[in-house]
Amino acid sequence: MLKEYWRFKGSLIPGLFVSFALLTLAVLLFLTLFGATDANTTIFGALNQRVIGLLKFTLFQATLSTLFSALLGTLLAWSLAHQPRFFSRSLLIALFSSSLVLPTIIVVFGLITILGRNGWLNHLSNYLFHHSFEGFLYGLSGILIAHTYLNASFAARGLLHSFESIPKERYKLAKSLGFSTFKRFVIIEFPAIKSTLFSISSTIFLLCFTSFAIVLILGGNPSYNTLEVAIYEAVKLDFNISFALELAFVQLSISVILVIFSSSLKTSVSNIKMQESVIPWRDAFGVRVLQKITIFISGLFFILPLVAIFHDGITADFTHIIKSVVFIKSFSTSIIIASISSVITVFFTLFLANSKRNFALYYRIPKSGIGKLLAFLISFSGTLYLAIPSLVLGLGFFLLSQRFFAPANFWATFALLSANILMSLPFSLSVLYPSMLKTAKRYDKLCFSLGISGYERWKYCEWPYLKESIGYVLALSFCLSLGDLGVISLFGNQDFSTLPWYLYGLMGSYRNSDASGVALILLVLVLSIFIFVPKLFKGDGFAKN
Amino acid sequence: MLKILLSLGLLMGSLFAKETLTIYTYDSFAASWGPAPLIKKAFEKKYDCKLKFVATDSAIGAFRKVQLEGKNTKADIVLGLDTNTAELARKSGLFAKHHTDTSKLSLPIKWNDDTFVPFDYSYFAFVYDSNKLKNAPTSFDELANMPKNFKIIIEDPRSSTPGLGLLLWVKATYGNKAGAYWKKLAPHILTITKGWSEAYNLFLKGEADMVLSYTTSPAYHIIEEKKYNYKTANFKAGHYAQIEIAGMLKSSKHKDLANKFLNFMLSDEFANIIPTTNWSYPVVKTKKGLPKAFSLLYVPSKMILMNGKTVEKNRKAYINEWLKALAR
Incomplete structure (x- = not known):
C-alpha cells in the first residue's frame, strides 16, 4: 500500500502538510483557550434548555435556508445555462458573486432599502394598490430571504459552471432520443451537477448555521438567534470562556457530521468545461420564457439591493471621505491583507484539492480505511473554520499573542491573515475541488501512459481547465478577505484598522452618510475585482483547447 | 554609586522620553471624529506627556481585553463602562481606588464611588x-x-x-x-x-x-x-440614566499620570469637548456652558x-x- 502512496507523494505531501498545519493551529487555539478556563469543562454541560431551543431553531432555519438557496440557485443556473445570449449575462454573473463577499451588514441594509418596511417594494405597492406588506422582512421570513439572497447567487455561480461542463454530445444524444426538458434535467443534468450542488449546499448550511449579524438584525426575536449569539453572550457579558468553548464544540460536532456526510457522496461524472460553447438544444417556447423570466426576476432580486447601496452612497461627500487619514490607512491595510491572503488561499486550495483527489480516484490509491481517514482530515481542515465562531477564533489568537511575545502588529496581522485564509478555504475548495477531480479523471490515463507529470502536467492538463476557476477563487477570497469584524476586534487600534471595521465605526457614531459612501466604495471595489480578475485568467493562456 | 548613576539615568531617560498613558476604550470614543483626538491634544499639552487611546469594539470589550492580558496589560485606564457594568469590573479586583475630588461633579445623583470616576452621562x-x-x-x-x-x-x-x-x-x-x-x-x-x-x-x-x-x-x-x-x-x-465611567488599573506603572487624567475628566477643557463629540452631557458645569442646541433637548x-x-x-x-x- 505504501508503494501507492509513494507514487503520488508529489501531490499528497503538500496537501497533507497544509491540512495538518491547519489542524495543528486549531488544536493549538483550543488548547490555549482551555488553558484559560477552569478545566472542569464537559462538552454536554452546555446543552441546557435554552441552548437546545436555539439549536433546534438554528437547524430548522439553516435547513430551510439551504433548501431555498439550492433550489433558486439550481433554477437560476439552469436558466442561465440555457440562455447563453441573455442580455448582459456576464455582468449579471459577476454581480451574483458580489453579495456573498460584501460585509453582511452592507448587504442587509441594501436588502432593507428594497424590501424593508419603508422599502421600495412597499412604496411601489402602496402607490399602485394602496397596500403595504409592512415588516414582512423581519422574523423568520427575513432570515430566510437574506440567507437565500446571500447564498443562492453563490450557488448559481458554482452550478452554472457544472452545467456548462456537460459534454455537448450528451445533449445531442438526449435530443435524438426525444427527451423532454424535465427528463433531460433528471437524466443528463442533475447527475452532472450533483456533486457540486451537495458540496455547495453543505457550505451554505454551515454559513446559515453560524450566521450572526443577519439573524439579529432581521430575526426580530431572541428565539430566532443562533448559537453564535449565545457564544457572544458567554464571552463578552459573562466572561465564561469554558461555556463559550462548549458551545463552540457543539457547533463543531455538527460541522463534523456535515463534512462526513458530504465527503461520503460519490462524485460520479467527469466533465470539465471545454470552451465557451452553446448547448445544442433550443428549448420549447414556454420553457424559454420560463428561463428568461427566472433570470429577469432573480436578476432584479439580486441586483436591486446593490443598486440601493449605490443610491444611498452616491450622495456622500467623497472628497471628505478620501481625505481622511484613517480611511486611507484602513483602505491600504485591507488591500494588502486581502492580496496576500487570497494568493495564499489559492495555493492552499490547490494543494489540498490535489491531495484529496488521490483518495477519490481508486485506481490511484485503492480504497482503504486510512485513505478515507486522510481524505476526511483534508476536507475537515478545509471547512473546519466555518464552524468556529470568529469571536472564539479571535480570542484564541489573542491568548496566543499573550503567551508568545512578538512585535505589536505581528499578531494582529497573523490573526487577520489566518482568519481570512481559513474563512475563504471552504468556498475556494468547493469551487476548485470538483474541477480538479474532473481534470484528473480525464487526463490521468493519458498522463500516466505518457509519463507526463509535475510542471508539464500542470501546464498542459490542469491549468487550461482550472484557470477560470482559479481566477474566480482569487477574486472571491480577495473580497472575503477585505475585512472581517470578529477577529480584529480584540487587536484593533489606531494603527491597525480595516475598511469594514472603519465603516462599522462610522455607523456607530451617527455618521451614516459617510458610512454609505464607504459602503459604495467597497461595493465598487468588490465589483471591479469580480469583473476584472477572472478576465485576466480567461485569455488563451498556455494551451489552446 | 551604581544606584545613584542608575537613578540618574532613569531620571534623564524620563526627561527625554515622555511618559505614556494608555487608555483602553470603545471605538467611537477613540475614533478620529470622537472625543479622543481633542482630549489627547489638551491633556498632552497640559502635562507634557503622551496619551494613547486603544479602541476595542465596546467598553466591555476593552475591559475583557485587560482581563485577558492580566498583569502584562499596557492599559493604565479603562474608559467607557457605565454604572450598570461597573460592578462586573469591580469584582475583578483589577481596579485601584481613585484620588479624585468628586465633590465638584454636577450629576443628577450624588457620586460616592471610590474606584470609578464618571466622565459623561445621558x-x-x-x-x-x-x-x-x-x-x-x-x-x-x-x-x-x-x-x-x-x-x-x-x-x-x-x-x-x-x-x-x-x-x-x-x-x-x-x-x-x-x-x-x-x-x-x-x-x-x-x-x-x-x-x-x-x-x-x-x-x-x-x-x-x-x-x-x-x-x-x-x-x-x-x-x-x-x-x-x-x-x-x-x-x-x-x-x-447612563453614566459613563473610567477607572485606573492596579497594575498601572503610571498611576500618577493616570490620577491626573481622572482629575482632568472633571476639568472645563474635557467637559467642553464631550457634548459635540460624544453627544452627551459633561459631568461638570463649565463657564462656557453647553452648546445652544442642548437647550432644545428634553431633560427628564x-x-x-x-x-x-x-x-x-x-x-x-x-x-x-x-x-x-x-x-x-
Missing part, C-alpha cells in the same frame, strides 16, 4: 421623527397601547449597553410585572439588534417609528445636519438608576425573564 430615550409621528407616547403603558402597526427597534441587552439600559428601565418601572409588560410590548418590537448602530441606522432608514437611543441624540441632528425633526418621546415617570424630570450591585446580582435573571417573555 438618558436613554426613544427617538422619533416628528415629521412622521405627531403624538409620541409619554409612558411605557402608552407605548404598549399604540396602534398595532406602530413599531420600535431596540437593542439586545446581551450585546449592547442601551439594550441593557432599557431592560433595567422596564424592570425598575414594573418590578415583578416586567415580564408581563415585555409580552405586551412584543408585537410593537420590529426587531432587536446587536448594537446601537444597526438600530439607529434602521430607524434613519424609516423602518420603524421609534428607536431606543438617548435624550441627547437629537443634538447631533441639530448641530451637524441642521435637522430639527428628530425628537425624543418624553416619559413623565422618568428616564433611565426624574432620573431612574438601579444600584450597580443589584444589577450585577440579578442581571442573568433579568435577561432570562426578558428572553422568556419574548420567546415564541
Whole structure:
C-alpha cells in the first residue's frame, strides 16, 4: 500500500502538510483557550434548555435556508445555462458573486432599502394598490430571504459552471432520443451537477448555521438567534470562556457530521468545461420564457439591493471621505491583507484539492480505511473554520499573542491573515475541488501512459481547465478577505484598522452618510475585482483547447 | 554609586522620553471624529506627556481585553463602562481606588464611588421623527397601547449597553410585572439588534417609528445636519440614566499620570469637548456652558438608576425573564 502512496507523494505531501498545519493551529487555539478556563469543562454541560431551543431553531432555519438557496440557485443556473445570449449575462454573473463577499451588514441594509418596511417594494405597492406588506422582512421570513439572497447567487455561480461542463454530445444524444426538458434535467443534468450542488449546499448550511449579524438584525426575536449569539453572550457579558468553548464544540460536532456526510457522496461524472460553447438544444417556447423570466426576476432580486447601496452612497461627500487619514490607512491595510491572503488561499486550495483527489480516484490509491481517514482530515481542515465562531477564533489568537511575545502588529496581522485564509478555504475548495477531480479523471490515463507529470502536467492538463476557476477563487477570497469584524476586534487600534471595521465605526457614531459612501466604495471595489480578475485568467493562456 | 548613576539615568531617560498613558476604550470614543483626538491634544499639552487611546469594539470589550492580558496589560485606564457594568469590573479586583475630588461633579445623583470616576452621562430615550409621528407616547403603558402597526427597534441587552439600559428601565418601572409588560410590548418590537448602530441606522432608514437611543441624540441632528425633526418621546415617570465611567488599573506603572487624567475628566477643557463629540452631557458645569442646541433637548424630570450591585446580582435573571417573555 505504501508503494501507492509513494507514487503520488508529489501531490499528497503538500496537501497533507497544509491540512495538518491547519489542524495543528486549531488544536493549538483550543488548547490555549482551555488553558484559560477552569478545566472542569464537559462538552454536554452546555446543552441546557435554552441552548437546545436555539439549536433546534438554528437547524430548522439553516435547513430551510439551504433548501431555498439550492433550489433558486439550481433554477437560476439552469436558466442561465440555457440562455447563453441573455442580455448582459456576464455582468449579471459577476454581480451574483458580489453579495456573498460584501460585509453582511452592507448587504442587509441594501436588502432593507428594497424590501424593508419603508422599502421600495412597499412604496411601489402602496402607490399602485394602496397596500403595504409592512415588516414582512423581519422574523423568520427575513432570515430566510437574506440567507437565500446571500447564498443562492453563490450557488448559481458554482452550478452554472457544472452545467456548462456537460459534454455537448450528451445533449445531442438526449435530443435524438426525444427527451423532454424535465427528463433531460433528471437524466443528463442533475447527475452532472450533483456533486457540486451537495458540496455547495453543505457550505451554505454551515454559513446559515453560524450566521450572526443577519439573524439579529432581521430575526426580530431572541428565539430566532443562533448559537453564535449565545457564544457572544458567554464571552463578552459573562466572561465564561469554558461555556463559550462548549458551545463552540457543539457547533463543531455538527460541522463534523456535515463534512462526513458530504465527503461520503460519490462524485460520479467527469466533465470539465471545454470552451465557451452553446448547448445544442433550443428549448420549447414556454420553457424559454420560463428561463428568461427566472433570470429577469432573480436578476432584479439580486441586483436591486446593490443598486440601493449605490443610491444611498452616491450622495456622500467623497472628497471628505478620501481625505481622511484613517480611511486611507484602513483602505491600504485591507488591500494588502486581502492580496496576500487570497494568493495564499489559492495555493492552499490547490494543494489540498490535489491531495484529496488521490483518495477519490481508486485506481490511484485503492480504497482503504486510512485513505478515507486522510481524505476526511483534508476536507475537515478545509471547512473546519466555518464552524468556529470568529469571536472564539479571535480570542484564541489573542491568548496566543499573550503567551508568545512578538512585535505589536505581528499578531494582529497573523490573526487577520489566518482568519481570512481559513474563512475563504471552504468556498475556494468547493469551487476548485470538483474541477480538479474532473481534470484528473480525464487526463490521468493519458498522463500516466505518457509519463507526463509535475510542471508539464500542470501546464498542459490542469491549468487550461482550472484557470477560470482559479481566477474566480482569487477574486472571491480577495473580497472575503477585505475585512472581517470578529477577529480584529480584540487587536484593533489606531494603527491597525480595516475598511469594514472603519465603516462599522462610522455607523456607530451617527455618521451614516459617510458610512454609505464607504459602503459604495467597497461595493465598487468588490465589483471591479469580480469583473476584472477572472478576465485576466480567461485569455488563451498556455494551451489552446 | 551604581544606584545613584542608575537613578540618574532613569531620571534623564524620563526627561527625554515622555511618559505614556494608555487608555483602553470603545471605538467611537477613540475614533478620529470622537472625543479622543481633542482630549489627547489638551491633556498632552497640559502635562507634557503622551496619551494613547486603544479602541476595542465596546467598553466591555476593552475591559475583557485587560482581563485577558492580566498583569502584562499596557492599559493604565479603562474608559467607557457605565454604572450598570461597573460592578462586573469591580469584582475583578483589577481596579485601584481613585484620588479624585468628586465633590465638584454636577450629576443628577450624588457620586460616592471610590474606584470609578464618571466622565459623561445621558438618558436613554426613544427617538422619533416628528415629521412622521405627531403624538409620541409619554409612558411605557402608552407605548404598549399604540396602534398595532406602530413599531420600535431596540437593542439586545446581551450585546449592547442601551439594550441593557432599557431592560433595567422596564424592570425598575414594573418590578415583578416586567415580564408581563415585555409580552405586551412584543408585537410593537420590529426587531432587536446587536448594537446601537444597526438600530439607529434602521430607524434613519424609516423602518420603524421609534428607536431606543438617548435624550441627547437629537443634538447631533441639530448641530451637524441642521435637522430639527428628530425628537425624543418624553416619559413623565422618568428616564433611565447612563453614566459613563473610567477607572485606573492596579497594575498601572503610571498611576500618577493616570490620577491626573481622572482629575482632568472633571476639568472645563474635557467637559467642553464631550457634548459635540460624544453627544452627551459633561459631568461638570463649565463657564462656557453647553452648546445652544442642548437647550432644545428634553431633560427628564426624574432620573431612574438601579444600584450597580443589584444589577450585577440579578442581571442573568433579568435577561432570562426578558428572553422568556419574548420567546415564541
